[in-house]
């Protein structure tokens with residue numbers, strides 16, 4: 516694996532050095548190479564949450580092997596593999612991708628080498644065809660609506676809700692524990708991510724309503740600071756939906772009064788109900804601009 520990477524980076528190095536950009540691109544360290552820190556939290560019954568920087572995934576240890584979700588990036592995946600080795604000597608049998616975005620699904624080669632089968636929504640395959648990466652193994656099993664990974668008497672159900680954040684995002688459910696692992700579309704007590712890249716506001720709200728109707732008691736979300744609990748009550752899904760509805764309604768109300776300038780909307784629209792949510796001051800104006808685009812361009 517290592518020699519493949521070295522070769523890829525050598526080629527990329529030649530390419531970019533000819534453009535004079537090599538030093539500026541974090542080719543060897545996909546996330547910039549800083550020591551972001553990581554931790555593992557045992558939830559119980561073989562379920563663990565792995566955190567790297569502000570990213571989280573889950574892994575499930577069974578009698579017959581391990582089911583891993585989003586490997587994140589090569590550096591995080593190495594650490595994840597070390598952490599798995601601390602709790603079991605069983606191999607990683609499955610790697611499940613939450614969606615197509617490379618910041619979540621890079622780094623799986625270390626598990627591919629152990630013979631893991633990669634599972635994802637069928638649109639991930641399409642996306643990787645357009646944006647291939649040497650550090651993102653393509654899925655072996657794909658599906659359209661739903662799929663259940665079964666191993667050692669345990670189950671992980673994968674459910675697709677249509678487009679919301681990209682067109683390949685699946686929600687993972689552990690039916691015995693009634694726990695959902697949700698990536699990017701639910702981040703408790705934080706406004707939406709910056710300008711909401713690849714998020715479609717109306718489809719996002721629709722999906723959250725459908726998720727709320729699922730049978731679950733707890734949510735593990737893929738983003739959050741190190742000092743917050745990894746596992747939350749089911750109500751965080753509705754809270755996320757209500758935030759989006761409030762955001763859209765507030766922008767629409769100002770839009771209907773005749774304020775169509777995104778710069779003005781960013782200054783005028785406030786959502787004081789959410790002032791204690793993370794990134795309120797920094798990202799709310801960006802959220803507003805994304806919703807302006809929705810009403811202005813129907814995008």
Ligand SMILES: [Zn+2]
Pocket residue numbers: 614616619680699
């Ligand atoms: Zn994403």
